[in-house]
Amino acid sequence: MTSSPASTPRPPSADRRASFEHALREAAGIAALSPSSHNCQPWGVAWPTGRDARRAVERLVDEAPADGPEAPTGIFVGSGTGGGATDEYVILALDRERELTSLPAHAVEMLVSCGAYLQVLLRSLTLQGWSTDRIHFVEPLTGGRAGRAEGRTGVADARAGGGYDAGRPLGDTWPVSWSPLCAVRLRRTGEADGGLAELRRTALARRTNRAPYRPDAVEPAVLDGLSAPSAGVAKGADVTVRHLVADSDRAAFAGLVARHGGRDFSHRQAWRETYSFVRRDEAEAHALGDGFPLSQLFGPLSTPRRHALRLALAPTTMRALRHAGYHRVLARQLARVVGPSPVVVAMGLTDASPGVEATVRGGARLAEYWLRATEAGLALHPVSVVLQHDDVRKELQDQLGLPGRTFFVSRLGHPLTDFPRSPRRIGARAVRTI
Structure with a gap:
């Protein structure tokens, strides 16, 4: 559906925003323990808090066509209803300053690393009472079915310069080295269920x-x-x-x-x-x-x-x-x-x-x-x-x-001996507000 200006929802309240900020930072701390090639940690998470950035993400989400085989590429795709004052959004990005580039296969490895991070991030948010309502992926403008028909992949096309132009509507505060991969709408559904500590222990042991x-x-x-x-x-x-x-x-x-x-x-x-x-x-x-x-x-x-x-x-x-x-x-x-x-x-x-x-x-x-x-x-x-x-x-x-x-x-x-855990950046360093 398309949100008209008259129906544009108000931003969440200050209390709810503070609650989500705490949850996001907790989740980012656990997700930082996710695996990545060479431990390069090529991910970033943008949290739209400015009015213009939030409205831009809402438009991209609400105006996106339903997910399916005929959905066009180069925009967010998904299905669902418009956002509201109780919703929050995060955008997963590939940080080009942290990615590996020496081999073509690294393009796939970087997205796999980002996907692993996103899985742990959203699972951590769910355990804190923020459920995922919609996920909207960004395909390169020259990728998708057209790229595959010519023997290329959307991943390879993006590196070759196909570009993730969907980052442009997100405003001047969007980090220039970040390429958006997907936007996620989250909804407050309840209180934490107590499983967050267990997930953190498992992520630390992995x-x-x-x-x-x-x-x-x-x-x-x-x-x-x-x-x-x-x-x-x-x-x-x-x-x-x-x-x-x-x-x-x-x-x-x-x-x-x-x-x-x-x-x-x-x-x-x-x-x-x-x-x-x-x-x-x-x-x-x-x-x-x-x-x-x-x-x-x-x-x-x-x-x-x-x-x-x-x-x-x-x-x-x-x-x-x-x-x-x-x-x-x-x-x-x-x-x-x-x-x-x-x-x-x-x-x-x-x-x-x-x-x-x-x-x-x-x-x-x-x-x-x-x-x-x-x-x-x-x-x-x-x-x-x-x-x-x-x-x-x-x-x-x-x-x-x-x-x-x-x-x-x-x-x-089953290993015969233990091995040291790789170092990690502080989780909050991967989170930017826009």
């Missing part, structure tokens, strides 16, 4: 664990529970989940890692970008709030070994050592860690050329899976290198019969 895993199998019932349908942004996500438990499948995957697991080390731009996220030590990592110290990759290290590894992995050193096949040594080392893992999980989007909505929802599904795995005492160790180069990803999918677009592959099991 981490990438690169240690060896116990060889014993994960119960099929547990794997089924991880794959069960999800709520929130992940609801209805077009995602397939495949658990590789057969010896032949896991051996095939380990062989692929042994052949190609050194690709990033030998790729000059990709490794330079990766190394830029390696911090000198835990103190620097926590001061910056992103990236990872070497202990996150190798476990506890003595000071001499940490300095030696940092020197060995430096881009200038790697550029020289690749001629001696050092990247192949590193690939075989990774394969030896992957091989004994009891389960390899692969998640894929059913559309081989996914747009923004499908990819963000896929990230939300990943967040829900990872939280469930954490609750079950399981750990994950993503092996992203086999997805970041299209030829390797296609070989993986062909070899293991994975349909669509595989966007996540990881070891899964």
